[in-house]
Amino acid sequence: MRHDKAFQLIELARRMAASAEGLTLDDMAREMQVARRTAERMRDAVLSLFPTAEEVFDPPHKRWRIRSGLSAFEQAPTATEMLELAKASQALRASGEPARAAALDSLERKLKSAMRSTALNRMAPDLEALVRAETIAVQAGPRPTADEAMLTAIRAAVLAQAPLGFTYSRPNAEPRRRVVAPCGLMFGRANYLVAADRETGRVQTFRLDRMSAVERQDGFAPPPEDFDLAAFAGQSFGIYQDQVEDVVLRVAPGEKAAEARGWRWHPTQSLEDQPDGSVLVRFRASGMRELAWHLFTWGDQITILAPDRLKTVMAEEIAAANRALGTA
Structure with missing residues (x-):
């Protein structure tokens, strides 16, 4: 057996040992990126090589796992x-x-x-x-903070689907005590708790650095039944959530157009090459202010075609910059 085949079998065994419920044949085919028939042969080989592997019947599926784990050598x-x-x-x-x-x-x-x-x-x-x-190039930006006690309290509430209480402080506003149904955490340029209002079900974000006295409450407070954290995060260009709009940008021909083709703008993006060498970038997102801040880095190489609100926000940011420079 060639070394690459041996490696694949060990990798499949690792995945079977790492899954508490076990893997179906379809799971194996998808994770190992092979055809189902190949997955069957690989499963049979793993079963013969690892006697502790077992079959678990989970109607209407069959699953396989290695319950006792693997040795230090294999891992x-x-x-x-x-x-x-x-x-x-x-x-x-x-x-x-x-x-x-x-x-x-x-x-x-x-x-x-x-x-x-x-x-x-x-x-x-x-x-x-x-x-x-090798090292990490640290970019300028806010320093997201989240102490261990706060993360522990939030994660405990998420796992128990329990209410989470905290005091939230906004700039130029009185601190306010909140009790919400926690949905999860988003980490990025700033760290956020994603939570739903217990009465309306409206999902919103709270910056962790503005939260204090965080504690899990008694009771039951599950997230909205159809809530998906990844889908929620994918709605926004950055973190801030507001009205979702169709965005269309034109990147000028040349070096920036080539760069834009390899750029990850948004999970919903589509790119359209134009006859003049420019590129149209389309996606659907919220967070127009964060998008405007990003577009500054492209200089005069990007034209905003839609939406009008993004044009307005960009004009407001330019005016604010001019005032800061004393040129307004």
């Missing part, structure tokens, strides 16, 4: 995997997220402590060299 991480874990921790710490970085540091220690000393000694020089050779 030993590579230097590249450990490097990416270290970089993720470094990036969180550099952006002002020590609590989340500490969780990754703890995971790294657990992985290393589970490795055989020979494998750890063999990997250490390569890992040290790679860590020195």
Whole structure:
């Protein structure tokens, strides 16, 4: 058996061991990116190689899992995997997220402590060299903050579908005590709690750095039945949620048009090449102010075709910039 086939079987075994409920044949085919018939042969090979693998009947499906897990030899991480874990921790710490970085540091220690000393000694020089050779470029922007106690309280409420209470402070407004149905967390340039009003069901966002006295409350407060956090986050160009609109931008011909073709604007984006070499970028999103801020980085190479509200917001931002420069 070729090395790549052996690697695929071990990878499938890892995925079967990592799934509490087990994998169906369709799951295996999708995750391993193979045809169903190939997935069947791979499953049979894993079952013969790993005697602890078991079949679980979950009507109308059959699932397979390795309940006892795999050995340290089969699970030993590579230097590249450990490097990416270290970089993720470094990036969180550099952006002002020590609590989340500490969780990754703890995971790294657990992985290393589970490795055989020979494998750890063999990997250490390569890992040290790679860590020195790569770093994270920290961009200017707000420093998102979320202390460990706050994240723990929010996550506990999410898991229990319990009400979450906190004091919320907005600029130029009196602090207000809120009790909401927590839906999840969004991490980015700023960190947000996504929560629903318990009476109206309206979903909104709350900046974690403006929250205090966060605590899980007694009771039951599930998110709206049809709520999807990923879909909610995908509505906005950035984080801020408001009216969703159809956006159409024209990127001028030349270097910026080529750059725009490889740019990830939004999950709903479509790109249209024009006869003159320009590119039309279309997507549907909210957050026109955040989009306007981003468009400043493209200079005069982008023309806003729609919506009119984005044009208005851009004009307001330009006027504010002129006032700051004393040129208004």
